[in-house]
Amino acid sequence: MPHRLLRAVALVMVAAATPSCQSATEHDLARLKLPEGFTAGVYSADVPGARSLALGARGTVFVGSRDAGNVYALRDTDGDGHADHRHLLIEGSPDSPNGVAFLDGDLYVAFTDRIARLPAIESRLDDPPAPQTVVRLPRYDHHGWRYLAAGPDGALYVGLGAPCNVCERYGEIWRIDPDNGEHTVIARGVRNTVGFDWSPQTGTLWFTDNGRDMLGDNRPPDELNRLTGERTHFGFPYCHGGDIPDPEYGSPDACARYVPPVQRLGPHVAALGMRFYDGDAFPADYRGDILIAEHGSWNRSERIGYRLMRVDPEAALAGTGDAYRPFVTGWLTDSGEIWGRPVDVLVLPSGALLVSDDYRGAVYHIDYGPPG
Incomplete structure (x- = not known):
């Protein structure tokens, strides 16, 4: 597909099938x-990838x-939890425009080899x-x-995953x-953060x-980490999960040298997007919790993940x-069928939660209403 960066399409949202x-x-x-009182709806069914x-x-x-190589803009103009307009800002890029950030009126997009700015985008x-192009990245x-x-300090933050399963210097x-x-490197030893x-x-x-x-079904765990500024290396490729020395790059005492995860997540669950819940729509005990896609x-011989934690x-x-527990499950059925794969989460000003799904080409809307 040709690289068409400037084609824009605004249209009323309709459900559309994707090739996959x-x-x-x-x-x-x-x-x-979902927990009692929560509801899920389709915010947009026309967002391939x-x-x-x-x-x-x-x-x-x-x-x-x-x-898909696309960047979309979705608008819910009547506030009903369903996007009624879609704009295609970038189409068919071969450079994986995966990351998006909004800062001071501009949209920033992280491609495989660069970060680029689309100024004054909402107008x-x-x-x-x-x-x-703002900065070039190693491709x-x-x-x-x-x-x-976009960080609270007005800077952009980007993850550069290692170009391997396990290797040094990345x-x-x-x-x-x-x-x-x-740019400044603020954390090292991070295999691949996508949230x-x-x-x-x-x-x-x-x-x-x-x-x-390739260390088996149950090793190592995915990680939830915290950057305090005290130490900046989180162990990859020498130590995994805080207590598993790598069989090739590690040593018996390797894990003592690096920052362990705050929370060990499930093994191979592919933990991606995460947000602190700072809205008011969910029950009070959710406020300040981290929601992870x-x-x-x-x-893994038995599938795991496909959920919000x-x-x-x-x-x-x-x-x-009890720090780590399920929130929304069901994208993986009891029989092992996959029908969706959550990728990222976003808290709306209303307090509702959006969830992207690259397998279904959709964005979902999760809200809460006290049980009647």
């Missing part, structure tokens, strides 16, 4: 298992993709500007799709000045990290056993 799967419908979502999510100042939801959804295909976020998080493109957010209470950066493959395993950060820091 059927479109999401309200009926499909009846399979989800939907992955990273970002929110604009005027309520526009921006969606990046990996294989130009029907006629998007050409992306302007590689394995783990080459980037997660991008795996970082960069802080980037959006004005001049200069991070900042604590509303402390301002510290928390991030998910995908564990290495687990994309699901591909290399909930982490109580205070309990995780204290090491209590």
